[in-house]
Amino acid sequence: MSLPVIKNYINDEWVDAESDVTGDVWNPATGEKIAVVPYGNRADVDKAVSAAKAAFPAWRKTPPLTRARYLFRLKDAFEENFEDIAKTLTREQGKVIDEARGEVRRMIENVEHATGVTTLMTGYTLEDIATGIDCYGHRQPLGVFAAIVPYNFPAMVAWWFLPYAIVAGNTYVVKPSEQVPMTQTKIMEIVEEIGLPEGVINMVHGAHDVVNGILDHPDIEGVSFVGSTPTAKYIYKRCGETGKRVQALGGAKNVIAVMPTADIAEGMPSLVSSFYGCSGQRCLAGSVLAPVGDKTDEMIEKFLFSVRQLTVGDGLDQQTGMGPVGSASQRDKVLGYIEKGIEEGATLLLDGRDCKVEGYPNGFFVGPTIFDNVTPDMTIAKEEIFGPVVCIVRCNSLDEVIDLVNTRGLSNATSIYTGSGSDARKFKYEVLPSMVGVNIGIAAPMSFFPFGGAGNSMFGDVKGHGQEIFQFFTDTKVVIERWF
Numbered sequence: 448m449s450l451p452v453i454k455n456y457i458n459d460e461w462v463d464a465e466s467d468v469t470g471d472v473w474n475p476a477t478g479e480k481i482a483v484v485p486y487g488n489r490a491d492v493d494k495a496v497s498a499a500k501a502a503f504p505a506w507r508k509t510p511p512l513t514r515a516r517y518l519f520r521l522k523d524a525f526e527e528n529f530e531d532i533a534k535t536l537t538r539e540q541g542k543v544i545d546e547a548r549g550e551v552r553r554m555i556e557n558v559e560h561a562t563g564v565t566t567l568m569t570g571y572t573l574e575d576i577a578t579g580i581d582c583y584g585h586r587q588p589l590g591v592f593a594a595i596v597p598y599n600f601p602a603m604v605a606w607w608f609l610p611y612a613i614v615a616g617n618t619y620v621v622k623p624s625e626q627v628p629m630t631q632t633k634i635m636e637i638v639e640e641i642g643l644p645e646g647v648i649n650m651v652h653g654a655h656d657v658v659n660g661i662l663d664h665p666d667i668e669g670v671s672f673v674g675s676t677p678t679a680k681y682i683y684k685r686c687g688e689t690g691k692r693v694q695a696l697g698g699a700k701n702v703i704a705v706m707p708t709a710d711i712a713e714g715m716p717s718l719v720s721s722f723y724g725c726s727g728q729r730c731l732a733g734s735v736l737a738p739v740g741d742k743t744d745e746m747i748e749k750f751l752f753s754v755r756q757l758t759v760g761d762g763l764d765q766q767t768g769m770g771p772v773g774s775a776s777q778r779d780k781v782l783g784y785i786e787k788g789i790e791e792g793a794t795l796l797l798d799g800r801d802c803k804v805e806g807y808p809n810g811f812f813v814g815p816t817i818f819d820n821v822t823p824d825m826t827i828a829k830e831e832i833f834g835p836v837v838c839i840v841r842c843n844s845l846d847e848v849i850d851l852v853n854t855r856g857l858s859n860a861t862s863i864y865t866g867s868g869s870d871a872r873k874f875k876y877e878v879l880p881s882m883v884g885v886n887i888g889i890a891a892p893m894s895f896f897p898f899g900g901a902g903n904s905m906f907g908d909v910k911g912h913g914q915e916i917f918q919f920f921t922d923t924k925v926v927i928e929r930w931f
């Protein structure tokens with residue numbers, strides 16, 4: 448049977464890519480090919496940017512509230528297609544269906560938040576900055592913006608940016624991850640239904656050539672990137688060279704501290720899902736578990752017990768607790784890190800290497816894995832594994848944990864489980880990562896707060912969503928005015 452070939456969405460039409468290079472899309476649970484994705488080139492980018500550029504003047508003049516009304520329609524259309532988007536997502540990405548639903552919910556929340564444009568985008572004024580002279584700043588849209596996004600959140604991540612960009616009066620080009628192009632394609636089918644003017648939102652599929660086409664394009668004003676740190680650095684540098692606005696969110700090595708005062712029974716479900724949700728492929732996933740003090744053995748025993756209850760399988764099966772990792776190459780990379788941990792002398796408490804799922808002999812599965820007695824200088828404690836592998840670094844004090852957090856480099860997020868307010872305050876105050884959880888495993892800011900890390904986890908200053916995002920998508924034009 449021939450596989451569906453995915454198309455680009457440009458100027459309100461579904462079009463074949465100019466390039467004839469293609470790649471395969473896989474179902475990570477079954478290990479089967481499920482679609483063919485075009486790897487577009489600069490000509491495809493050019494087409495999309497031309498459409499977006501042509502749409503900009505009229506869209507910019509459309510009143511903000513009218514622009515927001517398209518988002519109200521889009522929210523309703525997304526709700527109607529909610530389950531369909533979630534299932535498409537699980538089929539190509541692998542995460543369990545409830546997590547896919549959570550992701551789609553988070554995507555919609557960004558659409559909801561962006562509808563507040565009439566208060567979020569306002570400028571400010573001051574009369575009499577000198578006698579008889581008034582001053583005011585308008586926020587004006589700039590033109591065409593683009594998003595380049597990763598494979599682990601195929602629905603949500605592009606929508607950390609897109610709704611804000613367009614509601615502010617810009618037009619847009621999205622490049623989904625070539626590994627998971629079907630979810631954003633489903634989403635664009637829904638976008639098509641709501642009747643936005645042609646060219647306001649466009650989508651080009653592909654890999655490096657599309658990215659480089661975006662980075663070099665003179666008519667793109669700014670780029671929002673989310674992905675691994677090496678790519679984020681590359682995007683940031685290239686945007687600097689070509690004079691584009693840029694926000695580039697990178698990888699993570701998140702430490703979760705558990706103090707002896709923590710309520711482990713209450714905290715355990717969120718602790719386990721922090722490490723194993725999305726099979727560890729979240730930028731907010733726990734990677735290093737840092738128990739402190741004399742209750743460590745007891746805590747590890749309880750953690751191990753809870754982790755053993757996880758059932759690994761197809762994410763579309765409602766009973767599954769953890770799905771496969773996203774690709775065969777990601778599975779091999781994670782297995783490589785497990786070998787590395789053994790070689791470095793960590794104690795393998797739970798071994799997920801030989802994970803068999805009945806009925807799914809070809810799926811990209813790695814079982815939950817736990818290393819104990821990991822030291823901060825081991826590779827597995829330093830590099831982003833992006834899989835279901837927990838590295839336990841035993842600590843003697845809160846200061847030691849804070850030092851562990853602050854020396855990882857990839858300072859995206861961190862959490863502390865504690866019963867002590869003063870420990871929590873010290874932790875919040877001193878840690879470098881800019882997303883912090885207290886008795887919460889996944890410190891994921893909602894759409895109305897900014898999302899992004901620090902250090903090598905984020906390049907640029909304006910983060911994803913939140914109120915600040917309107918700064919990224921607008922220029923503040925200051926008018927100084929006197930009348931005689």
Ligand code: NAD
Pocket residue numbers: 595596597598599600604622623624625653654655658659673674675676678679681696697698699729730831833859898899900904
């Ligand atoms: P990736 O960097 O491999 O790919 C991200 C995007 O960049 C894709 O669209 C891809 O086509 C493109 N790309 C990749 N390499 C490129 C290159 N050399 N030149 C030009 N374009 C390139 O990331 P991924 O594997 O898709 O996603 C996983 C990574 O994303 C992890 O490191 C994870 O921590 C990170 N992530 C970060 C956040 C965050 O908020 N900080 C959120 C989600 C994922």
